[in-house]
Amino acid sequence: MKLILVVLLCLLGALVRGSNHAPKVLGLSDLQNMGIATQLLDNVDAAILLFDDKEINTGRIMAAVQQIEARTLFSLVNSVGGKTVIFEPEARSHAAREVLSPARYSALEEACVAHLPSTNEDVSILSMRILAQSLGSNAGKSYMKRQLEESMKKLQNADEIDISPDVFFAVAENLAYLKDASGIEVLESALRSSGSLPSLKQRAIKAINYLGVPIPDWIKSDLLLSDDAGVAYTAFDSIGSSPTNSVIISSAIRQLQNLERIYTDKRTLTINQRTLLLEVASVIKNAARQGSLSQGQYGDVKKTVVFLASAQDEDIQARVGSLFAELANDGDGDLIARLLISDSARVRSRAALALARCSQQTIHSQKDVLLGLLDDTSAEVRNFALYALRKGLGERTGNYLSEREYKIQRARVRKAYDDRNSEN
Numbered sequence: 001m002k003l004i005l006v007v008l009l010c011l012l013g014a015l016v017r018g019s020n021h022a023p024k025v026l027g028l029s030d031l032q033n034m035g036i037a038t039q040l041l042d043n044v045d046a047a048i049l050l051f052d053d054k055e056i057n058t059g060r061i062m063a064a065v066q067q068i069e070a071r072t073l074f075s076l077v078n079s080v081g082g083k084t085v086i087f088e089p090e091a092r093s094h095a096a097r098e099v100l101s102p103a104r105y106s107a108l109e110e111a112c113v114a115h116l117p118s119t120n121e122d123v124s125i126l127s128m129r130i131l132a133q134s135l136g137s138n139a140g141k142s143y144m145k146r147q148l149e150e151s152m153k154k155l156q157n158a159d160e161i162d163i164s165p166d167v168f169f170a171v172a173e174n175l176a177y178l179k180d181a182s183g184i185e186v187l188e189s190a191l192r193s194s195g196s197l198p199s200l201k202q203r204a205i206k207a208i209n210y211l212g213v214p215i216p217d218w219i220k221s222d223l224l225l226s227d228d229a230g231v232a233y234t235a236f237d238s239i240g241s242s243p244t245n246s247v248i249i250s251s252a253i254r255q256l257q258n259l260e261r262i263y264t265d266k267r268t269l270t271i272n273q274r275t276l277l278l279e280v281a282s283v284i285k286n287a288a289r290q291g292s293l294s295q296g297q298y299g300d301v302k303k304t305v306v307f308l309a310s311a312q313d314e315d316i317q318a319r320v321g322s323l324f325a326e327l328a329n330d331g332d333g334d335l336i337a338r339l340l341i342s343d344s345a346r347v348r349s350r351a352a353l354a355l356a357r358c359s360q361q362t363i364h365s366q367k368d369v370l371l372g373l374l375d376d377t378s379a380e381v382r383n384f385a386l387y388a389l390r391k392g393l394g395e396r397t398g399n400y401l402s403e404r405e406y407k408i409q410r411a412r413v414r415k416a417y418d419d420r421n422s423e424n
Helices: 002-010 028-032 034-050 058-070 089-100 102-114 121-134 141-156 165-176 181-192 198-211 217-224 229-239 246-266 271-289 295-309 314-319 321-327 330-339 345-356 360-365 367-373 379-392 403-423
Strands: 077-080 083-086
Touching (some): 034 058, 034 102, 181 217, 217 229, 229 246, 229 271, 246 271, 271 314, 271 321, 295 314, 295 321, 314 321, 321 345, 330 345, 330 360, 345 367, 360 367, 360 379
Protein backbone atom coordinates (compact mmCIF):
# COMPACT_ATOMS: atom_id res chain seq x y z
CA MET A 1 0.00 0.00 0.00
CA LYS A 2 2.70 2.47 1.05
CA LEU A 3 4.84 1.48 -1.95
CA ILE A 4 1.93 2.18 -4.30
CA LEU A 5 1.42 5.57 -2.71
CA VAL A 6 5.11 6.40 -3.06
CA VAL A 7 5.12 5.44 -6.74
CA LEU A 8 1.94 7.40 -7.33
CA LEU A 9 3.21 10.54 -5.61
CA CYS A 10 6.46 10.40 -7.56
CA LEU A 11 4.33 11.37 -10.56
CA LEU A 12 2.90 14.50 -8.96
CA GLY A 13 3.55 17.71 -10.84
CA ALA A 14 4.62 21.09 -9.58
CA LEU A 15 1.33 22.58 -8.49
CA VAL A 16 2.21 25.62 -6.39
CA ARG A 17 -0.89 27.54 -5.36
CA GLY A 18 0.41 30.21 -3.06
CA SER A 19 2.05 29.87 0.34
CA ASN A 20 0.23 28.59 3.41
CA HIS A 21 2.42 31.05 5.30
CA ALA A 22 0.28 34.05 4.55
CA PRO A 23 1.88 37.47 4.98
CA LYS A 24 1.48 39.44 8.17
CA VAL A 25 -1.81 41.16 7.62
CA LEU A 26 -3.97 44.15 8.45
CA GLY A 27 -6.43 43.88 11.32
CA LEU A 28 -10.13 44.56 11.19
CA SER A 29 -9.60 48.16 12.26
CA ASP A 30 -7.46 48.77 9.17
CA LEU A 31 -10.44 47.89 7.01
CA GLN A 32 -12.11 51.10 8.13
CA ASN A 33 -9.96 52.65 5.41
CA MET A 34 -12.51 52.81 2.59
CA GLY A 35 -9.90 52.31 -0.13
CA ILE A 36 -8.68 49.07 1.42
CA ALA A 37 -12.20 47.85 2.18
CA THR A 38 -13.45 48.59 -1.34
CA GLN A 39 -10.52 46.80 -2.96
CA LEU A 40 -11.04 43.81 -0.68
CA LEU A 41 -14.73 43.45 -1.51
CA ASP A 42 -14.11 44.05 -5.22
CA ASN A 43 -11.65 41.16 -5.14
CA VAL A 44 -14.21 38.88 -3.49
CA ASP A 45 -16.79 39.76 -6.13
CA ALA A 46 -14.22 39.25 -8.87
CA ALA A 47 -13.34 35.77 -7.58
CA ILE A 48 -17.01 34.77 -7.47
CA LEU A 49 -17.73 36.09 -10.98
CA LEU A 50 -14.65 34.44 -12.44
CA PHE A 51 -16.03 31.04 -11.43
CA ASP A 52 -18.96 31.69 -13.80
CA ASP A 53 -16.75 32.25 -16.85
CA LYS A 54 -16.87 29.61 -19.56
CA GLU A 55 -13.10 29.37 -19.39
CA ILE A 56 -12.32 29.69 -15.69
CA ASN A 57 -9.12 31.65 -15.15
CA THR A 58 -7.67 29.94 -12.08
CA GLY A 59 -4.66 32.24 -12.05
CA ARG A 60 -6.81 35.36 -11.71
CA ILE A 61 -8.99 33.74 -9.07
CA MET A 62 -5.93 32.67 -7.11
CA ALA A 63 -4.50 36.19 -7.29
CA ALA A 64 -7.81 37.59 -6.00
CA VAL A 65 -7.98 35.06 -3.17
CA GLN A 66 -4.40 35.81 -2.10
CA GLN A 67 -5.23 39.51 -1.96
CA ILE A 68 -8.30 38.72 0.12
CA GLU A 69 -6.22 36.64 2.51
CA ALA A 70 -3.59 39.35 2.80
CA ARG A 71 -6.23 41.79 4.05
CA THR A 72 -8.16 39.67 6.51
CA LEU A 73 -7.53 38.23 9.92
CA PHE A 74 -8.48 34.69 8.98
CA SER A 75 -5.14 34.08 7.23
CA LEU A 76 -3.04 35.69 9.94
CA VAL A 77 0.07 33.66 10.77
CA ASN A 78 1.27 33.68 14.36
CA SER A 79 4.57 32.46 15.77
CA VAL A 80 4.47 30.42 18.97
CA GLY A 81 7.81 29.30 20.36
CA GLY A 82 9.41 29.96 17.00
CA LYS A 83 6.91 27.67 15.28
CA THR A 84 4.63 28.97 12.54
CA VAL A 85 0.95 28.28 13.20
CA ILE A 86 -2.31 29.26 11.52
CA PHE A 87 -5.61 29.93 13.27
CA GLU A 88 -8.08 27.08 13.66
CA PRO A 89 -10.64 26.62 10.84
CA GLU A 90 -13.45 27.95 13.04
CA ALA A 91 -11.53 31.15 13.82
CA ARG A 92 -10.69 31.70 10.16
CA SER A 93 -14.31 31.10 9.17
CA HIS A 94 -15.63 33.55 11.78
CA ALA A 95 -13.19 36.30 10.80
CA ALA A 96 -13.86 35.74 7.10
CA ARG A 97 -17.60 36.22 7.60
CA GLU A 98 -16.97 39.32 9.69
CA VAL A 99 -14.71 40.91 7.09
CA LEU A 100 -16.40 39.79 3.87
CA SER A 101 -20.01 39.83 5.12
CA PRO A 102 -21.98 36.57 5.44
CA ALA A 103 -23.51 37.03 1.98
CA ARG A 104 -20.17 37.31 0.17
CA TYR A 105 -18.70 34.49 2.25
CA SER A 106 -21.60 32.24 1.28
CA ALA A 107 -21.41 33.22 -2.38
CA LEU A 108 -17.71 32.36 -2.59
CA GLU A 109 -18.28 29.17 -0.61
CA GLU A 110 -21.13 28.07 -2.90
CA ALA A 111 -19.07 28.82 -6.03
CA CYS A 112 -16.25 26.63 -4.74
CA VAL A 113 -18.53 23.76 -3.70
CA ALA A 114 -20.17 23.79 -7.13
CA HIS A 115 -16.79 23.40 -8.81
CA LEU A 116 -15.31 20.68 -6.59
CA PRO A 117 -16.24 17.93 -9.12
CA SER A 118 -14.98 19.98 -12.09
CA THR A 119 -13.27 17.95 -14.81
CA ASN A 120 -10.68 20.73 -14.89
CA GLU A 121 -8.44 19.54 -12.07
CA ASP A 122 -6.93 23.00 -11.54
CA VAL A 123 -10.41 24.37 -10.83
CA SER A 124 -11.22 21.47 -8.50
CA ILE A 125 -7.97 21.90 -6.55
CA LEU A 126 -8.42 25.67 -6.33
CA SER A 127 -11.95 25.19 -4.99
CA MET A 128 -10.67 22.85 -2.27
CA ARG A 129 -7.91 25.27 -1.34
CA ILE A 130 -10.19 28.28 -1.00
CA LEU A 131 -12.71 26.36 1.12
CA ALA A 132 -10.19 24.77 3.47
CA GLN A 133 -7.33 27.26 3.64
CA SER A 134 -8.96 30.62 2.91
CA LEU A 135 -12.46 30.30 4.35
CA GLY A 136 -11.98 27.58 6.96
CA SER A 137 -15.20 26.10 5.58
CA ASN A 138 -16.34 22.51 6.06
CA ALA A 139 -18.69 22.79 3.07
CA GLY A 140 -16.46 20.64 0.86
CA LYS A 141 -15.26 18.25 3.55
CA SER A 142 -17.68 15.40 2.82
CA TYR A 143 -16.78 15.53 -0.88
CA MET A 144 -13.06 15.42 -0.12
CA LYS A 145 -13.42 12.56 2.39
CA ARG A 146 -15.43 10.56 -0.13
CA GLN A 147 -12.77 11.11 -2.81
CA LEU A 148 -10.04 10.05 -0.41
CA GLU A 149 -11.84 6.94 0.84
CA GLU A 150 -12.72 5.73 -2.65
CA SER A 151 -9.18 6.27 -3.89
CA MET A 152 -7.59 4.54 -0.90
CA LYS A 153 -9.83 1.48 -1.39
CA LYS A 154 -8.82 1.26 -5.05
CA LEU A 155 -5.15 1.53 -4.15
CA GLN A 156 -5.53 -1.25 -1.59
CA ASN A 157 -6.96 -3.43 -4.36
CA ALA A 158 -4.15 -2.36 -6.72
CA ASP A 159 -6.72 -0.65 -8.96
CA GLU A 160 -6.24 2.62 -10.79
CA ILE A 161 -7.83 5.59 -9.01
CA ASP A 162 -10.34 7.86 -10.78
CA ILE A 163 -8.66 11.16 -9.88
CA SER A 164 -5.24 12.50 -10.82
CA PRO A 165 -2.29 12.34 -8.39
CA ASP A 166 -2.48 16.15 -8.07
CA VAL A 167 -6.12 16.04 -6.98
CA PHE A 168 -5.43 13.04 -4.70
CA PHE A 169 -2.70 14.95 -2.87
CA ALA A 170 -4.80 18.14 -2.70
CA VAL A 171 -7.66 16.22 -1.08
CA ALA A 172 -5.38 14.95 1.69
CA GLU A 173 -3.72 18.35 2.05
CA ASN A 174 -6.92 20.35 2.38
CA LEU A 175 -8.54 17.87 4.75
CA ALA A 176 -5.54 18.52 7.00
CA TYR A 177 -6.39 22.24 7.00
CA LEU A 178 -9.84 21.26 8.26
CA LYS A 179 -8.16 19.33 11.10
CA ASP A 180 -8.94 15.95 9.52
CA ALA A 181 -6.02 13.50 9.52
CA SER A 182 -7.61 10.97 7.13
CA GLY A 183 -5.00 11.68 4.46
CA ILE A 184 -1.91 11.65 6.67
CA GLU A 185 -0.50 8.59 4.88
CA VAL A 186 -0.71 10.39 1.55
CA LEU A 187 1.13 13.41 2.97
CA GLU A 188 3.84 11.29 4.58
CA SER A 189 4.28 9.36 1.32
CA ALA A 190 5.04 12.63 -0.42
CA LEU A 191 7.76 13.31 2.15
CA ARG A 192 9.25 9.82 1.83
CA SER A 193 9.35 9.79 -1.95
CA SER A 194 12.61 10.89 -3.57
CA GLY A 195 10.56 11.73 -6.65
CA SER A 196 8.39 14.33 -4.92
CA LEU A 197 9.15 17.86 -6.05
CA PRO A 198 10.36 20.35 -3.39
CA SER A 199 7.15 22.39 -3.66
CA LEU A 200 5.11 19.26 -2.91
CA LYS A 201 7.23 18.40 0.13
CA GLN A 202 6.84 21.92 1.46
CA ARG A 203 3.08 21.70 1.16
CA ALA A 204 3.06 18.30 2.88
CA ILE A 205 5.21 19.55 5.78
CA LYS A 206 2.94 22.55 6.31
CA ALA A 207 -0.23 20.45 6.22
CA ILE A 208 1.15 17.86 8.66
CA ASN A 209 2.44 20.65 10.90
CA TYR A 210 -1.02 22.22 10.95
CA LEU A 211 -2.51 18.90 12.01
CA GLY A 212 -0.05 18.77 14.90
CA VAL A 213 1.08 15.27 13.94
CA PRO A 214 4.82 14.61 14.50
CA ILE A 215 6.79 13.75 11.38
CA PRO A 216 8.73 10.47 11.88
CA ASP A 217 12.32 11.21 12.97
CA TRP A 218 14.01 9.48 10.03
CA ILE A 219 11.93 11.48 7.56
CA LYS A 220 12.46 14.68 9.54
CA SER A 221 16.25 14.23 9.45
CA ASP A 222 16.22 13.96 5.65
CA LEU A 223 14.06 17.07 5.36
CA LEU A 224 16.27 19.13 7.68
CA LEU A 225 19.31 18.26 5.59
CA SER A 226 17.58 18.70 2.24
CA ASP A 227 19.64 20.28 -0.54
CA ASP A 228 16.57 22.37 -1.37
CA ALA A 229 16.64 25.44 0.87
CA GLY A 230 12.85 25.83 0.73
CA VAL A 231 12.22 22.29 1.98
CA ALA A 232 14.86 22.59 4.71
CA TYR A 233 13.46 25.94 5.89
CA THR A 234 9.91 24.57 6.03
CA ALA A 235 11.14 21.57 8.04
CA PHE A 236 12.96 23.78 10.57
CA ASP A 237 10.03 26.18 10.76
CA SER A 238 7.65 23.31 11.54
CA ILE A 239 9.81 22.35 14.53
CA GLY A 240 10.35 25.83 15.95
CA SER A 241 13.49 27.76 16.80
CA SER A 242 14.02 26.14 20.21
CA PRO A 243 16.19 23.07 19.54
CA THR A 244 14.90 19.91 21.17
CA ASN A 245 17.61 17.38 20.36
CA SER A 246 21.08 16.92 18.94
CA VAL A 247 19.76 15.95 15.49
CA ILE A 248 18.10 19.35 15.02
CA ILE A 249 21.16 21.23 16.26
CA SER A 250 23.65 19.26 14.15
CA SER A 251 21.39 19.62 11.09
CA ALA A 252 21.24 23.38 11.60
CA ILE A 253 25.03 23.56 11.84
CA ARG A 254 25.48 21.48 8.68
CA GLN A 255 23.06 23.72 6.80
CA LEU A 256 24.92 26.82 8.06
CA GLN A 257 28.22 25.40 6.83
CA ASN A 258 26.63 24.44 3.51
CA LEU A 259 25.38 28.00 3.04
CA GLU A 260 28.89 29.24 3.75
CA ARG A 261 30.22 26.98 0.99
CA ILE A 262 27.55 28.18 -1.44
CA TYR A 263 28.34 31.82 -0.68
CA THR A 264 32.07 31.19 -1.04
CA ASP A 265 31.48 29.62 -4.44
CA LYS A 266 28.83 31.97 -5.85
CA ARG A 267 29.34 35.13 -3.75
CA THR A 268 25.59 35.32 -3.24
CA LEU A 269 22.63 33.36 -1.88
CA THR A 270 19.13 32.89 -3.30
CA ILE A 271 16.07 34.21 -1.46
CA ASN A 272 15.26 30.72 -0.17
CA GLN A 273 18.83 30.23 1.00
CA ARG A 274 18.77 33.56 2.82
CA THR A 275 15.51 32.58 4.52
CA LEU A 276 17.07 29.29 5.59
CA LEU A 277 20.15 31.13 6.86
CA LEU A 278 18.07 33.25 9.22
CA GLU A 279 16.18 30.19 10.46
CA VAL A 280 19.21 28.00 11.22
CA ALA A 281 21.04 30.95 12.78
CA SER A 282 18.09 31.33 15.17
CA VAL A 283 18.15 27.62 16.04
CA ILE A 284 21.89 27.69 16.72
CA LYS A 285 21.67 30.92 18.72
CA ASN A 286 19.11 29.35 21.04
CA ALA A 287 21.24 26.22 21.35
CA ALA A 288 24.27 28.33 22.28
CA ARG A 289 22.22 30.29 24.81
CA GLN A 290 21.09 27.03 26.41
CA GLY A 291 24.65 25.70 26.50
CA SER A 292 23.72 22.89 24.11
CA LEU A 293 26.70 23.29 21.74
CA SER A 294 29.71 21.04 22.23
CA GLN A 295 33.15 22.65 22.22
CA GLY A 296 33.75 21.38 18.70
CA GLN A 297 30.39 22.63 17.47
CA TYR A 298 30.99 26.02 19.07
CA GLY A 299 34.29 26.39 17.24
CA ASP A 300 32.84 25.33 13.89
CA VAL A 301 29.89 27.68 14.22
CA LYS A 302 32.00 30.62 15.34
CA LYS A 303 34.32 30.26 12.35
CA THR A 304 31.42 30.14 9.90
CA VAL A 305 29.50 32.99 11.51
CA VAL A 306 32.53 35.29 11.55
CA PHE A 307 33.03 34.56 7.84
CA LEU A 308 29.39 35.36 7.00
CA ALA A 309 29.35 38.44 9.24
CA SER A 310 32.36 39.66 7.26
CA ALA A 311 30.60 39.15 3.91
CA GLN A 312 30.23 42.10 1.55
CA ASP A 313 26.47 41.71 1.80
CA GLU A 314 24.60 43.59 4.52
CA ASP A 315 21.55 41.35 4.21
CA ILE A 316 23.63 38.27 5.01
CA GLN A 317 25.35 40.15 7.84
CA ALA A 318 21.94 41.05 9.26
CA ARG A 319 20.69 37.46 9.07
CA VAL A 320 23.59 36.12 11.15
CA GLY A 321 23.82 39.23 13.34
CA SER A 322 22.03 37.86 16.41
CA LEU A 323 24.03 34.62 16.32
CA PHE A 324 27.26 36.57 15.92
CA ALA A 325 26.31 38.73 18.91
CA GLU A 326 25.60 35.63 21.01
CA LEU A 327 29.09 34.22 20.29
CA ALA A 328 31.09 37.47 20.26
CA ASN A 329 34.14 38.11 22.42
CA ASP A 330 37.14 40.45 22.55
CA GLY A 331 38.75 38.68 19.61
CA ASP A 332 36.01 40.05 17.36
CA GLY A 333 36.76 43.70 18.14
CA ASP A 334 37.92 44.67 14.64
CA LEU A 335 34.90 43.07 12.95
CA ILE A 336 32.52 44.67 15.44
CA ALA A 337 34.07 48.07 14.75
CA ARG A 338 33.35 47.67 11.03
CA LEU A 339 29.80 46.50 11.62
CA LEU A 340 29.03 49.42 13.93
CA ILE A 341 29.27 51.81 10.98
CA SER A 342 27.20 49.68 8.59
CA ASP A 343 24.45 51.31 6.55
CA SER A 344 22.08 48.62 7.86
CA ALA A 345 20.35 49.46 11.15
CA ARG A 346 19.92 45.74 11.84
CA VAL A 347 23.66 45.19 11.46
CA ARG A 348 24.54 48.22 13.62
CA SER A 349 22.20 47.09 16.39
CA ARG A 350 23.62 43.55 16.49
CA ALA A 351 27.16 44.90 16.42
CA ALA A 352 26.36 47.03 19.49
CA LEU A 353 24.87 43.96 21.18
CA ALA A 354 27.98 41.96 20.28
CA LEU A 355 30.13 44.67 21.83
CA ALA A 356 28.13 44.38 25.05
CA ARG A 357 29.36 40.78 25.29
CA CYS A 358 32.97 41.97 25.33
CA SER A 359 35.21 43.29 28.11
CA GLN A 360 34.99 46.87 29.37
CA GLN A 361 38.30 47.61 27.66
CA THR A 362 36.95 46.55 24.26
CA ILE A 363 33.75 48.52 24.83
CA HIS A 364 35.75 51.62 25.76
CA SER A 365 37.70 51.32 22.51
CA GLN A 366 34.43 51.98 20.65
CA LYS A 367 32.85 54.41 23.13
CA ASP A 368 32.88 57.37 20.73
CA VAL A 369 31.02 55.40 18.07
CA LEU A 370 28.55 54.10 20.65
CA LEU A 371 27.92 57.58 22.02
CA GLY A 372 27.14 58.73 18.49
CA LEU A 373 24.71 55.84 18.05
CA LEU A 374 22.67 57.09 21.02
CA ASP A 375 21.05 59.48 18.52
CA ASP A 376 20.67 56.89 15.74
CA THR A 377 17.46 56.96 13.72
CA SER A 378 16.81 53.34 14.73
CA ALA A 379 15.37 52.78 18.21
CA GLU A 380 16.92 49.32 18.28
CA VAL A 381 20.38 50.69 17.53
CA ARG A 382 19.97 53.35 20.24
CA ASN A 383 18.83 50.69 22.70
CA PHE A 384 21.78 48.36 22.22
CA ALA A 385 24.29 51.22 22.06
CA LEU A 386 23.11 52.42 25.48
CA TYR A 387 23.16 48.84 26.73
CA ALA A 388 26.79 48.39 25.65
CA LEU A 389 27.85 51.74 27.14
CA ARG A 390 26.25 50.85 30.47
CA LYS A 391 28.04 47.49 30.42
CA GLY A 392 31.23 49.46 29.77
CA LEU A 393 30.59 51.31 33.03
CA GLY A 394 30.35 47.98 34.81
CA GLU A 395 26.61 48.16 35.30
CA ARG A 396 24.49 45.03 35.45
CA THR A 397 21.51 46.12 33.42
CA GLY A 398 18.79 45.10 31.01
CA ASN A 399 17.77 46.77 27.78
CA TYR A 400 14.63 47.95 25.94
CA LEU A 401 13.82 50.84 28.27
CA SER A 402 10.76 53.04 27.97
CA GLU A 403 11.32 56.23 26.00
CA ARG A 404 11.28 58.32 29.16
CA GLU A 405 13.72 56.05 30.98
CA TYR A 406 15.93 55.85 27.89
CA LYS A 407 16.35 59.64 27.81
CA ILE A 408 17.20 59.73 31.51
CA GLN A 409 19.79 56.98 31.19
CA ARG A 410 21.23 58.44 27.97
CA ALA A 411 21.92 61.76 29.69
CA ARG A 412 23.40 60.03 32.73
CA VAL A 413 25.65 57.76 30.66
CA ARG A 414 26.89 60.60 28.50
CA LYS A 415 27.83 62.56 31.60
CA ALA A 416 29.59 59.52 33.06
CA TYR A 417 31.76 59.13 29.96
CA ASP A 418 32.39 62.88 29.79
CA ASP A 419 33.58 62.79 33.41
CA ARG A 420 35.91 59.91 32.57
CA ASN A 421 37.36 61.84 29.65
CA SER A 422 37.93 64.87 31.91
CA GLU A 423 39.73 62.72 34.47
CA ASN A 424 42.02 61.36 31.78
